[in-house]
Amino acid sequence: MWIIEAKYGEKDFYLKLEKEIFSLIDGEKNLFANLANISSWIYHTLPNLNWCGFYLWDKTDQELVLGPFQGKPACIRIKPHRGVCGAAYTQRKTVKVSDVNEFPGHIACDSSTESELVIPLIKNSIVYGVLDLDSPLKRNFTEIDEIQLTSIMNVVSDKIF
Numbered sequence: 001m002w003i004i005e006a007k008y009g010e011k012d013f014y015l016k017l018e019k020e021i022f023s024l025i026d027g028e029k030n031l032f033a034n035l036a037n038i039s040s041w042i043y044h045t046l047p048n049l050n051w052c053g054f055y056l057w058d059k060t061d062q063e064l065v066l067g068p069f070q071g072k073p074a075c076i077r078i079k080p081h082r083g084v085c086g087a088a089y090t091q092r093k094t095v096k097v098s099d100v101n102e103f104p105g106h107i108a109c110d111s112s113t114e115s116e117l118v119i120p121l122i123k124n125s126i127v128y129g130v131l132d133l134d135s136p137l138k139r140n141f142t143e144i145d146e147i148q149l150t151s152i153m154n155v156v157s158d159k160i161f
């Protein structure tokens with residue numbers, strides 16, 4: 001049984017979250033199993049999320065395709081030039097959107113989403129996909145969330161791809 005000890009708001013939150021995610025994927029090679037558990041862990045740990053999941057780059061179709069997630073059913077395919085996910089993929093950097101209504105081209109999969117944080121999954125300079133976090137609150141994500149989650153996902157990407 002897995003027990004979530006990381007408590008958002010406590011000063012060692014991201015240290016604990018990183019350790020917990022590493023122990024979740026430790027010794028498991030199956031990509032989809034690892035992504036499923038990571039999306040669940042983050043969904044149940046970060047506050048005010050209505051969606052948390054992965055889009056993976058499909059080399060053949062040249063677009064992002066829905067992967068493991070928590071939340072309501074979502075858009076399946078996203079072109080690289082579309083939405084917040086496409087922006088994070090093509091710019092190869094984390095994109096934090098405090099108010100999705102002000103992001104041109106935002107793709108509204110869930111109408112309750114008000115803010116979004118999308119982190120690219122990069123290993124050896126290849127972008128394998130993105131992690132997308134959605135919140136029903138405007139300005140839900142802080143700069144610390146952005147920096148820490150980006151750093152965790154860099155190390156996680158090294159391990160899982």
Ligand code: SME
Pocket residue numbers: 051074075078082083084085086105106107108109110113116132134
């Ligand atoms: N809003 C995203 C699309 C994915 S859903 O939020 C799950 C975007 O603009 O790329």
